[in-house]
Amino acid sequence: xxxxxxxxxxxxxxxxxxxxAATLLDVIRNDLGLTGTKEGCTEGECGACTVLIDGKxxxxxxxxxxxxxxxxxxxxxxxxxGETGRAVQExxxxxxxxxxxxxxxGFIVTVAALLENNPAPSEDEVRIALAGNICRCTxxxxxxxxxxxxxxxxERA
Amino acid sequence: xxxxxxxxxEQALEALAEHGSAAQPLAGGTDVMVQLSRNEISPDVLVPxxxxxxxxxxxTNGGVRVGALVTHETLAKGALGSGYRSIAEAAHTVGGWQxxxxxxxxxxxxxxxxxxxxxPPLLVHDAELELRSSGGSxxxxxxxxxxxxxxxxxxxxxxxxxxxxxxxAPRSGDVYLKVGRRSAVEVAIVGLAMRLVFDRNEIVSKAxxxxxxxxxxxxxxxxxxxxxxxxALDGHLLDEVSAAVLGATSPIDDLRxxxxxxxxxxxxxxxxxxxxxxRRAGVSSPVEEAYQ
Numbered sequence: 001x002x003x004x005x006x007x008x009x010x011x012x013x014x015x016x017x018x019x020x021a022a023t024l025l026d027v028i029r030n031d032l033g034l035t036g037t038k039e040g041c042t043e044g045e046c047g048a049c050t051v052l053i054d055g056k057x058x059x060x061x062x063x064x065x066x067x068x069x070x071x072x073x074x075x076x077x078x079x080x081x082g083e084t085g086r087a088v089q090e091x092x093x094x095x096x097x098x099x100x101x102x103x104x105x106g107f108i109v110t111v112a113a114l115l116e117n118n119p120a121p122s123e124d125e126v127r128i129a130l131a132g133n134i135c136r137c138t139x140x141x142x143x144x145x146x147x148x149x150x151x152x153x154x155e156r157a
Numbered sequence: 158x159x160x161x162x163x164x165x166x167e168q169a170l171e172a173l174a175e176h177g178s179a180a181q182p183l184a185g186g187t188d189v190m191v192q193l194s195r196n197e198i199s200p201d202v203l204v205p206x207x208x209x210x211x212x213x214x215x216x217t218n219g220g221v222r223v224g225a226l227v228t229h230e231t232l233a234k235g236a237l238g239s240g241y242r243s244i245a246e247a248a249h250t251v252g253g254w255q256x257x258x259x260x261x262x263x264x265x266x267x268x269x270x271x272x273x274x275x276x277p278p279l280l281v282h283d284a285e286l287e288l289r290s291s292g293g294s295x296x297x298x299x300x301x302x303x304x305x306x307x308x309x310x311x312x313x314x315x316x317x318x319x320x321x322x323x324x325x326a327p328r329s330g331d332v333y334l335k336v337g338r339r340s341a342v343e344v345a346i347v348g349l350a351m352r353l354v355f356d357r358n359e360i361v362s363k364a365x366x367x368x369x370x371x372x373x374x375x376x377x378x379x380x381x382x383x384x385x386x387x388x389a390l391d392g393h394l395l396d397e398v399s400a401a402v403l404g405a406t407s408p409i410d411d412l413r414x415x416x417x418x419x420x421x422x423x424x425x426x427x428x429x430x431x432x433x434x435x436r437r438a439g440v441s442s443p444v445e446e447a448y449q
Contacts, residue, residue: 003160020158020203021193043191044256045342056230056258062190063259064183066160067207110254131341132253 005069009034010078018065025049025060028075036076036105040134047133050106051075057113059132076105085112087150095146099137107133111147120151159202169206169316170291176202178313183207184226185259187252188268212263212318221322225263229275233257240325242437243278243333243350250274250335253342263317266299269309269374276303276375277350278333280367283323288315296321303374326363329354330437332430336422338413345370346414347422351430353385359440361385366398366427371406371419378405381427390431390442398431399424 006015009032016031028034028051037060040048044059051060052074079085088111091097098104107130114121114129121129126147135143161172161180173180181200183189184207192198206212212226215236223237232248251257251265251274265275266286276299284299288311299320302310311317331352337343348369356362364385369375381401388394408419435442 003162020160021190023190042194044187044252047253047255050255053259057255058259059187059255062186062194064186064190064203064205066162066203067183067186067205069162070208128341129254132255 003066005066007068007070008072010074010081011072016065020066022065023061024051024053024058024063024065024068024073027065028060028073034075034077036080038102038105040102040106045134046103047106047110048103050109050133052079052109052113055113055116057110057132074109076109079109079112082112084115084150088112088115088146091146091149092143095149096142097138097146103133103135103137107135107143111150114147115150121147123148158200161202161204163204163206164208166206166209166211166289166316166318167291169204169209170289170314172202172204173314173316174291176204180204180313182267182316184261184264185228185256187256187260188264188270206316207259220324223262223320223322225266225317225319226261227263229257229260229262229265230254232262232275237322238325240329241278241282241322241331243281243331243352244275244322246333247274247278247335247348247350250333250337250341250343250345256342262320266302266320267309267311267317269303269305269307271306271373271375272345272348272370273375274333274335274345274348274369277348277367277369278331279320279322280375280377281331281350281352281365283365285321286317287319287321288312289318290314290316294318300377303376306373326354328356328438328440329363330434330440332433332437334426334430334433336426344413347371347408347419347426348375349423349426349430351427351434353431353434353438355435355438355440358389360387360389362387366402366430368402368406368423370413371408371423373407376405378402380405385431390435390440392428395428395431396424399427402427 002017038048040046044062049061163169179201212224216222229248333350335348352365354363364382408416
């Protein structure tokens, strides 16, 4: 049985008819056509599906769509439009924090959320914030380098 | 599957009264949504309660009362204060940021996983659960609430609304230690919480020890607590405490670790926990240095 929800996605009001147990990821990708958010493990383990709900990172693959009714969602498409998000994306590119790229939208969203809350995180704080995002290519060093580039405001040598 | 939309706790209780065991309360969804997709549960009606603000508050007047919808993120930031560090430490290890941001204390309790991180620290703080139904409310100790693996005494028409914790005490310290294969986003191989209260002569006046992932439910070990009460900490005593803990637990072999490995972890965890509790209580400890 479908249920109506209305919420903001990247600052734009949207409505959707959803099935009871639909996930936010289903709605974002299939109903709204925002395919930047990736489906990885579908169990809230890998972080590829990370989006922001009211500014907090959430695994959209296990978040009930019905629960975002009246809330604000930001996806990687919205992050890319912001100053912080753009800086993070460029730093990932420069530092080699991207290989296959599948985990990257989730990482960028989580890093952007961290930097919005804490513009100068320590490396430990970065590692803790990124614990819920898994990357099988880079070994994480380049991702940490990328965040360091953004935090320090310096170009990578 | 239907969704019953509610805007107040009373409406949620009405929905549970109407649908009984066919209804599934839905908070952060971090367990329920996974169980739905694996077909481990098949409710007819979902009752989202994530926006019930009255269940999201923390009251710290004397004792502490934590709303069932308070998130792990809020707890991990130390919202309960310095007397409840074990709860903050446990909440900080529940999945990653994405899980902590929406996962709730009430959800962790009602899911009743043998490995639930917040349950040992709640047990050492003598957690009392307030269960409400449209017919009234009752209070139940957490230990009594937990029946078995993923089984609780919550009646189908009841909602866990808040958790009461024993007031903090002077010269007390608490800690949660967790062993996993990695340091984050990990299900506990063993989790151990301890709380010690000392008198002016540095004698343990009250002890609480509880563990996760060593039995079908997280459990308190009273025999071990009794050994500590009335004594000063020393290495020999803690060996006896460890033996009592091992006597009360029944770890299993699973994909995370063998029962033997779990047993081997216990003595070191007991000693480290006792040392940290003593340090946090401002009491000198003969046991911490060698094991930190």
